[in-house]
Amino acid sequence: MEKHTNPEVVIVGAGIGGSALATVLARAGIAVTLLEKSLVHIDHVRGEWLAPWGVAETERLGLYETLLAAGGHHLGRHIAYSDEVDPATAESQPLDLTAFEGAGFKPPLCMRHPVMCDLLNAEAIKSGAELIRGVTEVQVTPGLAPEVRFRHDGVERKFNPRIIIGADGRNSVVRSQAGIDQHRDPTHHLMAGMLVDGTTGWPADLQIFGTEARVNFLAFPQSSERVRLYICYGIDDKRRFAGADNQARFLDAFRLASVPGSEHLANGTPSGPCNSYGNEDTWTDVPYVPGVVLIGDAAGHNDPIIGQGLSISYRDVRIVRDLMLENRNWTPDLFRPYAEERRERMRRLRLTASTFSILSVEFGDHARARRLKVREARMSNNSPDLTPATFVGPEILPAEMFDETILDRLRAM
Known part of the structure; x- marks a missing residue:
């Protein structure tokens, strides 16, 4: 076994969260090593739209200008199209995303996920962190003297850092080896996504969200020529985008009667895989x-x-x-405020996402009538709307708005 100087922090996973944390800790003079299993970051079809409250977090971290200089693309307008509303009516009620600047938030920012990962990897290294790629057989031992073992280039290595950060994604090895329980909601629907080039004609500042027939659709431009497209669909239709021709069928689904100009999206050229995954929340x-x-x-x-x-x-x-910079004694109690804030943040976002799922990914005449009722009620301020939480952050809205009974009320409509 090779022995090396122990870093203070080992971060398992060099994606966006792991490499961002490595960067900001290394900038503060903390010795950080990043462990990453992949040799190349690939398109996983998720994580490319940064909400205004997330953009604000990159500013606080000192990363915003780096993202912007590398091609981060701000959006300016949001239109909620749907088949229960005339397109002209939808277009007469756009959401001006630049208006958030009046409240101190920049508009949403889009960037391709592998590009953001590569950028933050480079920034971490430039800041003094070590990045080791191609690691396998990671074994984490928690405790007051934590240990991490792994293989790299056929050699077993070991570190005894002061703390280990698990940033290794949904199927976290660190989480399971540390014995941390994960809760999971049932899967309500599936979501497919694909990056599309050659979208000339589609406004580069316009994001859309809506429901037509049996799909919920979303589009987020990354430039005047590139858009990330998503479709949510029912679990009873799970093979909708399976098979060798799934990219063509996915694009055909964007020939939307409710969205003027959607042919500019449907006629685009696939620039990445078409992958589907479940929508369930975990925490x-x-x-x-x-x-x-x-x-x-x-x-x-x-x-x-x-x-x-x-x-x-x-x-x-x-x-x-x-927390780590405020107190260099990294005992478990130090992270209690993080756990408490995150628990409530995720609860509120879980409730918000559930309202979107009920309204936008349930189909048929009854669901369509419910969407129309809710739209009309919100126009007259007679129905709670958690949508602002997705833009300015869940903590901005009053706590009483995040009442679990909102889901029962929606389902009863």
Whole structure:
């Protein structure tokens, strides 16, 4: 076994959360080593839309200008199309995303996930962190003297850092080896996504969200030529985008009668895989044990229908960084405020995403009538609307708005 100088912090997972935390800790003079199983970051079809509250977190971390200089693309307008509303009516009620600047938030920012990972990997290394790629057989031992063993280039290696950070995603090895329980909601629907090039004609500042027939659709431009497209669909239709021709069928689904100009999306060229995944929320009540702390998806992820994944990760990074720099005695109690804030944040986002799922990914005449009722009620301020939580953050809205009975009331409509 090779022995090396122990870093103070070992971060398992060099995706966005892991490499962002490595960067900001290394900038503060902390010795950090990143362990990453992959040799190349690939398109996993998730995590490319950063909400205004998430953009604010990158500013607090000192990463925003780096993202912007590398091609981060701000959006300016949001239109909620749907087959129960005339397109002209939908277009007469756009949401001006630049208006959030009046409240101190920049508009949403989009960037391809592998590009953001590569950028933050480079930033971590430039800041003084060590990145080891191609690691296998990671074994984490929590405790007051934590240990991490792994293989790299056929050689077993071991570190005894002061703390281990699990940033290794939804199927976190660190979480399972640390014995941290994960809770999971039932899967309500499936979500497919694909990156599409050649979308000339589609406005580069316009994101859309809506429901038509048996799909819920979303589109987020990354430039004047590239858009990330998503479709949510029922679990009873699970093979909708299976098979060799799934990319063509996915694009055909964007020939939408309710969306003027949708042919510019449907006529685009696939620039990545078409993958589907479940929408279920997961969460951990306490994302730490002695010697180990989880961040990002490893600590639990939100239903992607509301696109909060990146923002969640960047806030995790900011809170954990602040706690670690404020007190260099990294005992479990230090991370209690992180656990408490995250638990309530994820509960509120879980409730918000559930309202979106009920309204937008249930189909048929009854569901269509319910969407129309809710739209009309919200126009007259007679129905609670949790949508702002997806833009400015769940903590901005009054706590009483996040009442679990809202789901029963929606289902009863």
